[in-house]
Amino acid sequence: MNQIKYCKTTPITDPIASYNSAINERPSNDNNISGNRKKRSIGEHTKYWQVGKTLKILVFSYNEESFEAIKKGASKWLPYVNLKFDFIEMDEEDIYQSDQFLGDIRVDFQPYMNGSGGSRIGTDTITGNPQASSMTLGTDFSSPRYEYAVTHEFGHALGLLHEHQHPETEVPWDLDKTYTYYASLGFSRTEVDHNVLPLERIPGRTYAPYDRHSIMHYEVSNDITTGDWHQAENHQISQGDIAFMRRTYPES
Template identity: 35%
Template sequence: MKTLHLTKVLFLGLTLTTILYSCKKEKPVESETLETPELQSVNPLGDIQICTERSLDGTTPRGAVLKAKKWTPGATLKVSLNGSTLAIRNKVIQYAKEWEKYANIKFNFVTNDRTAAIRVSFVSGDGSWSYIGTDANAISRANATMNFGWLTSTTTDSEYSRVVIHEFGHALGMIHEHQHPLVAIPWDKPAVYAYYAAAPNYWTQAQVDNNLFTKYSTTQTNYSAYDKTSIMHYSVPNELTIGDFQVGWNTVLSATDKSFIASVYPF
């Protein structure tokens, strides 16, 4: 789902990439770890590197009016890339600028500038996440508003594309497509709960509900038709659904992503 006039995020894919929102890896809850040791085994579907969206109060921003989270069309947003290497920062710039081709918005990339509206860190182990849209304005200038926790010199271009475009989509106010107001994914909920309870996520059922099953309302968002190919969609393996439904790894902007963001930030 394209968003929805926008907020700060945390993004995604499945090996599913989302919460607090997409790319954050949660620590195991002790009681769960002790009671369900069988869930600590290796997942047959592989590790899910989840990209998440973050909200100001630490929860999924479903109570927020996402329409109010977009930036002003035509604005130039200063983006400070803090840390990592020049080569990795250049990769982030390369893929983030994909949005500029279709949205009337510009990114001015700098380094180590706390006055920047979007402040990107590269903290390993902290997942990949972003605040949604203008929520970044409410974050202390000493703190990051986006993080890339697993991008390295050996990361493939397709993974850079998937993660960077996704997170900058959150920064422009887009939410996760699998939580589209009109989505009808036939989740196999017991299988999903078991999958996400295991490494590397260690999610509780409440976290799974919040990150995957809960939808945004039509009154909260501006939205287009549901789009399985959206860059904002988590990967959904067939093993986690009932019947024959799956979504692969979306690594580039879909046609609907492009037309939707152009409607949100018109030229």
């Protein structure tokens, strides 16, 4: 029996704040900046951090294992990005006494998230309520999947989208079966559209080639594809992920 639940990224509720946050952080997040398109459409921007930045990562205190588990999973990206991570651990009560963003990325833990995770994308983390977590992970720290779950969620926090949603995805989804399967895992149709099915290609945005081995790719069962197509869950950062991150956060 497959107990795996899947990551859900947090949809933006305020597109203007999302746009402003991304452009203030790194002007090239505006994909239209060098184009001559007449109409700028919000939502087409990327959400990458400024190259060379030290990201402050606030981890809510949970138990003796939680802080180390986050540091370990997140740090898997460090060899491939020109970013630094500054990890701090704080008690919830202290976090709630501040009305400032105490971390660019804010991680809390919920047992109901065991086997899955959720995160906002890139600079969306510094919009909205500063006390709210931007990433939620489970509390099954001894699970062999835990480190992978952390690394995958930090991929989102560094601005990556789901690879199976690449505009040139090769996944031959059987739509009816896909909606039914994910409904059984608690996904609404909107959440399937938002987290599973292909996204439109955005003009002006740079894409790497589709990479079925990306750590940002879901496991895909043959049962929900047409023909004969499946992909196991990728627990390691792929060569494609490395190439993309090196291009997005290059050494100066």
